[in-house]
Amino acid sequence: DTAVSQTPKYLVTQMGNDKSIKCEQNLGHDTMYWYKQDSKKFLKIMFSYNNKELIINETVPNRFSPKSPDKAHLNLHINSLELGDSAVYFCASSQDVSTDTQYFGPGTRLTVL
Amino acid sequence: SQQGEEDPQALSIQEGENATMNCSYKTSINNLQWYRQNSGRGLVHLILIRSNEREKHSGRLRVTLDTSKKSSSLLITASRAADTASYFCATNAGNMLTFGGGTRLMVKP
Numbered sequence: 168d169t170a171v172s173q174t175p176k177y178l179v180t181q182m183g184n185d186k187s188i189k190c191e192q193n194l195g196h197d198t199m200y201w202y203k204q205d206s207k208k209f210l211k212i213m214f215s216y217n218n219k220e221l222i223i224n225e226t227v228p229n230r231f232s233p234k235s236p237d238k239a240h241l242n243l244h245i246n247s248l249e250l251g252d253s254a255v256y257f258c259a260s261s262q263d264v265s266t267d268t269q270y271f272g273p274g275t276r277l278t279v280l
Numbered sequence: 281s282q283q284g285e286e287d288p289q290a291l292s293i294q295e296g297e298n299a300t301m302n303c304s305y306k307t308s309i310n311n312l313q314w315y316r317q318n319s320g321r322g323l324v325h326l327i328l329i330r331s332n333e334r335e336k337h338s339g340r341l342r343v344t345l346d347t348s349k350k351s352s353s354l355l356i357t358a359s360r361a362a363d364t365a366s367y368f369c370a371t372n373a374g375n376m377l378t379f380g381g382g383t384r385l386m387v388k389p
Contacts, residue, residue: 171322200376208366210323210379223376257322264375267311271322 171272190258199241202257286383301383303369
């Protein structure tokens with residue numbers, strides 16, 4: 168009965184590879200997000216989708232491409248991985264764009280070697 | 281730059297003591313939220329206070345908001361070892377939340 172789930176939990180890969188992280192929410196929410204948390208624990212919004220449409224894109228390199236096949240899923244594809252992409256990536260969802268409360272997934276720890 | 285900044289960055293107390301964390305922000309907000317993150321886990325929403333509210337309680341949590349000073353505080357009373365976690369404030373100034381860097385709280389048994 169997990170509300171927001173992400174796969175994989177851990178991802179270790181070489182520089183230059185392409186990888187995807189998947190996110191699903193079973194809360195019936197309209198809005199989903201991707202955040203990046205760096206080694207100093209700062210959490211930054213990357214993207215937000217509302218009902219499958221992109222509404223926030225916070226100056227993220229175009230190597231990062233989110234895809235929302237339906238409003239319950241928001242996947243993150245990363246091309247040509249770089250060392251600086253190593254971080255924990257969190258997916259979250261909220262009822263709608265008013266973002267009164269967000270529900271977070273458990274995170275995906277990405278390590279680029 | 282971060283919209284919200286927590287103070288202190290780290291806090292260590294004994295079980296039973298109260299813990300106070302502060303958050304300052306820069307722009308006008310619709311609401312301010314506090315989240316908790318246990319090590320290796322996602323963030324969990326604790327409490328939301330709207331811009332027209334000054335204080336809110338939830339169990340052992342008390343949040344205050346001073347919009348004139350652009351600051352908020354989170355008080356955890358009678359702390360327990362299980363309260364050990366990082367606590368983040370997040371400001372809602374439109375259609376997204378902006379998080380601070382967090383306060384790492386350690387409660388020693």
